[in-house]
Amino acid sequence: MLSFSWLAGCKPAAEEALALPKEWFELNGYLKIGENGLVTIMSPNPEIGQNVKTSMPMLVAEELDVDWKNVIVEQAPLNTTVFTRQLAGGSQSISQGWKSLRMAGATARQMLREAAAKTWQVPVEEITTEASMLYHKASSKSASYGEMASAAAKIEVPKEVELKNNSDFKIIGTSRNNVDGKKIVTGQPLYGLDYRAEGMLVAMIAHPPAFGMKLKSVDDSQARTMPGIKDVFTIKSYPEDYAQQWCDVSSFPELVVVVGNTTWEVMNARKALKLEWEQFQDHEISSSTFWGTTVKVKVPGGLENSSQHAKLMTDYAAKNAKVVRKDGNPEAVFKKAAKVIERSYSAPFLAHNTMEPMNFFAHVTEEKAELVGPIQTPEFMEKSVAARLNLPLEKIDIQMTRQGGGFGRRLYGHYLVEAAVISQKIKAPVKLIYTREDDMSFGVYRPAYHALYRAALDADNNLIAFHVKAGGIPESPLFADRFPAGAVDNYLAEEWTAPSNISVGAFRAPASNFIAGAEQSFLDEVAEAAEKDPIQFRLDLLDRTLNKPVGEKNDYEAKRLAGVLELVRSKANWGQDMPNVHRGVSAYFCHDSYVAHVIDLVVENGKPRVEKVHCAVDCGIVVNPIAAINLVEGGSVDGIGHAMYSGLTFTNGTPDQTNFNKYRLIRHSEAPKAIDVHFVPSTVDPTGLGEPPFPPVMGALANALYKATGKRHYQQPYLGEGITLG
């Protein structure tokens, strides 16, 4: 069993071993080597806190066979000719870059070997490498990468190279501290909001106060006269007859813009605007999907309320919905069951609340558009900016800063288009800044969800039928082919959606971030009704999927899901009674990875406290353990926090929470006291890690709370059901 002692391997990063070289030699788009041996590796993907800026260059460095202490990392700009999939989404940066990044390192290493072979007049096969050095053993010749860099840069990039065997990894699988760590703890400029350029102005927008409304009139007479204000004007979110991309989301057709010298002056002038709003009617927009097909989307008029949403969801749950999967004859089996358990679960809209609010720098001239800031989808947004500004793609230059959180929010970059349009209009470099209130009230939220579950047991407490009917406003959270599909003979999965004019999108582990908690809470109740241990109950079902699967398509590998359950069972000493420790378990598959949680709650003065989270993860090969553990810890805290505290509600289309005084995020005193992370040893290529640890912990929390208090939880946030953690 692998168990990483991350403290042992993570002394503070040594001061840079080498000074900057006099000259750089570029071996390919991913890396350049200085004459003194220093290597710069470009990190292609957006860094949103998932650690790719350290772990992706580690893959290059591994195959280059370079000494990590001689590596510096630079964030690559958007460059579609060199890099592929420069995107932070779907927990796929490492898995999609696993081959290409290693190839970049391996081809450069091969070029260095060929350069050495040529120089020494020996066969290239006889050249070995180790830690930035080239060797020819037979002639006792050696040279550093720096010495060969100039010659290597002249060698043609090889088409085919062999990659290392996993057993030869020296960097992959070892803990490497965050390459930006020192800059972060000393407050150096790293983030979009920190970016500044000569002559840069600051812009803010005013948007309608409610979803369902649009601008009616603007009186900017006072605002215009205020100190530091350059201009006030309106911009259209989209031109007429425009197919917006999936990532270019704005619920408001027109925005008011205030531009000035400083943030404080612009904030004050914005407050002095006198704006009138009116409701918009039902209408239709054109939207292109992730895969590029254009679809018509109906946007209903009206001002929505959370109380109406709650009723709407229970009404939908009571009706027949669209059948997505059906195995056996669930209707008939439910009728003859000895016991039927039926429960409903719901969760509210969520705002992403990245700590760094939306912002972007833009400098648009007739020749080009220069854009700098935090964005998860630079390649997609480049297309939107080009279309909106009517400039060819090659004239759009996007640079990515380090990002103060992503969580899916920065997949949707309309703010980037806004910045570009504002700069074009005022003919100056400008940084668009959202305040927290803008960020929370002009979001692309996690939808509100509902799921109704039914389970049928026979007289011997066997699970003989399972039914899930799930839906949301306005998207469904259902994954019909995930567990327990495949493990039950009679299975029915239905879904529904209800229209809304509130903008929604992906939020860390989309849909899973609700359905995992609901399903895992429900299975806990079913196990209890069946008088079975909750882990053994799941393992028995997984055994069925493994040996005699029901249906033709089940998304998950039963063996790996069982693997994390078994690992967490053993690591947590499950089954061992400890005084005043109340435990809940969950396990879930998403983004190609498997995670199981056990939560230990302790009750003191009538208040439950998360004493420990035990977490087992199967994400294939772990690239950078110290960061991987951090992500799992963070995902676990995040899941507990959102299940317990967070929610966005609406009154007449207006968000009721627009800052952290009303919108609750988990804080220090509510966080788990300890989190133990265990990885299943694996030789499988890496799978996702940013998202998978987030969804299941919600179920483990609900199940542990039940053990601690005797009360089941059905509606997130659980705070609303009268429970807090301490």
Next chain:
Amino acid sequence: MAVINLNVNGKKQSVDVDPKTPVLWVLREHLNLVGTKYGCGIAQCGACTIHLDGVAVRSCQLPVSVIGEKAITTIEGLSENGDHPVQQAWLEHDVPQCGYCQAGQIMSATALLKENPAPSDEQIETAMNGNICRCGTYVRIKAAIKTAATAKS
């Protein structure tokens, strides 16, 4: 507008601003010290934490006109070479994920340790409760504070 004299990280500074401007924006936009972060603007998240005569305060709701002679310390001025024991502990534990809140966390932690060199878990939680970390690095922050406390004593 008014000319206001400040003592920031041991240096005398003079800015010509609206006296109501929060210290946060003076630091970020007039003095180009961007380590102090904007998170909420209403003193609820702690990203903008600085020291005023060694005491942790939220700079986003603090008008620059009320500072007077008090010494401002920002994350940039916490140590000369970025080697304050708290900064070192942060690196040792590899605390940051996105990193955006961490300057504020570090400023709160250093103020705590100055007042209480060996805080209990509960005291750490109370002192740090005003600092939100959206990535959820709370367990590591606590461990780093304990490491820094040990290093200092």
